[in-house]
Amino acid sequence: MNEQFDLFHGTSRYIVSDALRDSVNVSVALGRPLLVRGEPGTGKTVLAENVAEALSMPLIRWFVKSTTKAADGLYVYDTVQRLHDSRFGDRDVGDIRQYIRFGPLGKAFRSGERVVLLIDEVDKADIEFPNDLLNELDEMRFVVTETGDEVVAVHRPIVVITSNNEKELPDAFLRRCVFHFIEFPGPDLMVRIVDVHHPRLPKKLMERALERFYWLRENCDLRKPPSTSELIDWIAALKRSGLGAGDLKGGDVPFLGTLIKKETDIEEAQSILGGKRKRKPGPDMSWR
Amino acid sequence: MEQGLFLDLFYALRKHGIDVSIQEWLALMKALSLGLEKQSLTGFYHLSRSLLVKTEADFDSFDEAFLEIFGDLEVPIDLPEKLREWLSDPLRYEKLLSPDLVDKLRTLGLEELLKLFEQRLREQKEAHHGGSRWIGTGGTSPLGHSGYHPSGLRIGGPGHARRAIRVAEERRFRAYRHDRVLDTRQIKVALRRLRELRREGIEEELDIDATIEKTCRNAGELELVFRAPRINDVRLLLLMDVGGTMEPHAHLVERLFSAAFASRHLKDFRYYFFHNCVYAKLYQDEWLREPVSTLQVLREVDQRYKLVIVGDASMAPTELVSPWGALYRDEMNPTSGQEWLEKLAGHFSRSVWINPEPPGNWRWGTTAAIGRMFPMHHLSIDGLDGAVQTLVGARGAARAAAANLT
Incomplete structure (x- = not known):
């Protein structure tokens, strides 16, 4: 067995499925970026933090926005500052290097130790964004055009990329990635996850709460079904208020607003819970 | 081996x-x-x-x-x-x-x-x-x-x-699976590709390259140049068939509609309803109670709009080809549905017909006839991708690319 492999097993606060653990390790061993996709609230971003923690490496975060350009990740040449300095400044404008600011990718390459680089929500940027990064991620080097300096990665960073599937990612980009889809946790895994956040939760309460939670997800036609983080908040609310398993019987779900955030969803859930109607009576055309 | x-x-x-x-x-x-x-x-x-x-x-x-x-x-x-x-x-x-x-x-x-x-x-x-x-x-x-x-x-x-x-x-x-499910989010993703970027509006964005250029020409005296931000210039007209044979597909059409409605990146989005075929009147509500004249709609939207018609395109042949053929009793149509559809197809430079029926059923009857007037795509993720491509396709892409350069 390769000793480089099997580095990551999750952390005490972050439970991973076997498949996700393997995907992380494959990505580390092959030096390919790990692309993580999944429903909101399944812990995509937190994964990178925990990989960094488990491997005791620093984490560099790159939060992608709709205006982010690939080149921003490498470096930004602060022309405006230089222009300003040329008129009023006291600095030597001949030295371009002081106007080069390295972005997250540039920092990850230049770092003296191996780092974990999180590229968060890669699909928020322009469609061409991932393609523009291909070369740098492959070669692990780039040239600062303005100075002619070449930045070569001292250590190949572990790259974790998350996507919400808002945009289709280019094939060329996908081919280079290790892909993992975080499934919504099933009850068994969910018990372990909840246990991490609420240790020593009475067994009965755990069972009832999960039963209610999955029932809401499956039986109500919700626009935004409650996710893991909402479940954890909800259980926290139940604990605080001193409610027990017995209070989760029947049609009522206390603190429904903690689980479900959209008003229309709350109405929907309440009407189904209240037993006024079993399911939607055919297609709802009241959407205008 | x-x-x-x-x-x-x-x-x-x-x-x-x-x-x-x-x-x-x-x-x-x-x-x-x-x-x-x-x-x-x-x-x-x-x-x-x-x-x-x-x-x-x-x-x-x-x-x-x-x-x-x-x-x-x-x-x-x-x-x-x-x-x-x-x-x-x-x-x-x-x-x-x-x-x-x-x-x-x-x-x-x-x-x-x-x-x-x-x-x-x-x-x-x-x-x-x-x-x-x-x-x-x-x-x-x-x-x-x-x-x-x-x-x-x-x-x-x-x-x-x-x-x-x-x-x-x-x-x-x-x-x-993509060929099976279609939720609002997926439709939004598909629709997001409907875009043609263009610089328009107030000049409020600093154009660094031009500023440097001007400043250099100005012997180092700073001269700022501003330009308009890029915006998406896509306008959409959505016509939806409701009732009758469309009833089984209502939830899908609903999702398409709400996705389009929520797509804030569109410059303009208009929608009307019809039953089976478009004649002299379109309706502002799905119960077909508030009619507007089709001609009036056409006067308000020019050929820059992209036309998307959603319907199963299957009807009695007379509804399509005969004057006075409309099924809906309020609809008095001395002009046949076919002529109306041709008028629509001719008015817009880009139009598609999105059909919730599986493509296997498109070869016959009125569906085939309508398929000759409008590029027809299936109401599925793959189909929507195709439809979006038809709408912005080569010509649109070239324009968008040109706008990107400026």
């Missing part, structure tokens, strides 16, 4: 519509040579899926292909020792590729080799008629039909292989 097992999976994946690239395939080979499958079929299942499949929409197809190759396994088995032998060779692919390819690997560059490899795979496909399953009766399997002893070859603990098969058999990812 040895590559039979692997190539079978490769072909099975291709057959199920997963176009595995050579690059990805070689990555899998490399991972296997590093022992990343951890000598278990479950490990192999996860490993190959994470390297070969890049969207959850294809997971189900992957499961199908995996079952086809490994589904025959009735006894627990882990990747046998033999496999490890092949892969522990210093030149990893030696045993997987034929000798002349290995020679070429030594003399040619990788690029060249990849091409050859692909070619070889294609050739092999022809001469590779089944029979080389992991454990089959065909006799070309690496282990053979009769020579297999479950206890003799197994490396790891029992049960692991069954687990991978079971995961595949569950086919939990069926719900993620």
